[in-house]
Amino acid sequence: MKSDGIPSGCAISGLMSEDGRRINGKKIIESIACMHDRSNGLGGGFAAYGIYPKRKDMYAFHMMYDNARAKEDTEEFFKDHFNVDKDEAIPTHRQNGISDPPILWRYFLEVPENKLEFLSERDYVAKTVMKIHSEIEGSFVASSGMNMGAFKGVGYPEDIGRFFKLEEYSAYIWTAHGRFPTNTPGWWGGAHPFTLLDWSVVHNGEISSYGINKRYLEMFGYKLELRTDTEVIAYMFDLLVRKHKLPVEIAAETLAAAFWKDIDRMEPGKKKIATAIRQVYGSTLLNGPFSIIIGHNRGMIGLNDRIKLRPMTAARKDDMLYMASEESAIREIAPDLDEVWSPRAGTPVFGTLKAGVE
DSSP states (O other), rough: OOOSOOOOOOOOEEEEETTTTOOOTTTHHHHHTTGGGGGSSSSSEEEEEEEEEEESEEEEEHHHHHHSSHHHHHHHHHHHEEEEEEEEEOOOOOOOOSSSEEEEEEEHHHOGGGGOSSSSSHHHHHHHHHOOOOOHEEEEEEEBBBBBBEEEEHHHHHHHHHHHTTGGGEEEEEEEEEEOOOSOOOOOSSSSSSTTTTTEEEEOOTTHHHHHHHHHHHHTOOOOOSSHHHHHHHHIIIIIISSSSSOOOHHHHHHTTHHHHHHHOOOOOOOOHHHHHHHHHHHOOOSSSSEEEEEETTEEEEEEOOOSSSEEEEEEEEEEEEEESHHHHHHHTSSOOSSEEEEOOOOOOEEEOOOOOO
């Protein structure tokens, strides 16, 4: 009997050099293309870190516009709220399988000093993203971090990668996603990764706790406008790490916190921490099957749900860390590995840039 897809799709892949070496975008395209049958052509995307070294201290906004009016309104907004150093069309290449793209534009922005009397710079930028999504019709922020960018759209991921000419970029972290949407439509803004500031998330699975997570985030001023559960994860990491100042290790633990039956068996020190996480951050717990790769400007995090209902494999070779839905996607680009393992349920895998690496 013919199968039209993989029940546990989507596909995710990530790679990073902990030495900060830049890797050509062809590698991540080859990796995600190996898992072609895990997606269905309704979404593909990539996040890349370290791609704008000449403007590394500016916020790089990758924008999608449904029409020229949305672009005009957003550019007026940018002129009122930022110093615009440069803006240009995001380079693309005509590609079979990619049709009817929105207007794709990027801006390199600085925050004026007079805007920061009552807000930190990052709070200001995050609020800007929320304001664009909620108030400017037809305008979507694909990414808004420094020295990074998201490239995504409707199509198979390898086609999206070639459409955006990713072979012309080099990055020290790449993540990729091939989408198999089940509950939400396949549209350009809804493709992964989802981002805020320098956080990016690619996600395979379904977050059944979306309603609770969404309401919790809204208490802190986040506006969720993009009609997908993955948006929750990106904003959750921003809240926990940037606003609440939690270490990334603790933030990851709050999303896949231990079961109470396991907490009861922990030694006293760990039990105290795990209990506090469940009590204070119960509304951040992600329920449902998922595997995710989270990128940020200093590293990459891989995480499964607490009973591993979605696949993930990790591997290392020298300074390189790899993560993917399937081992084959890693061996496609790195056949000779030092170490390969399947992370335990709810146990995060961390990749971190070495100290001193810019």
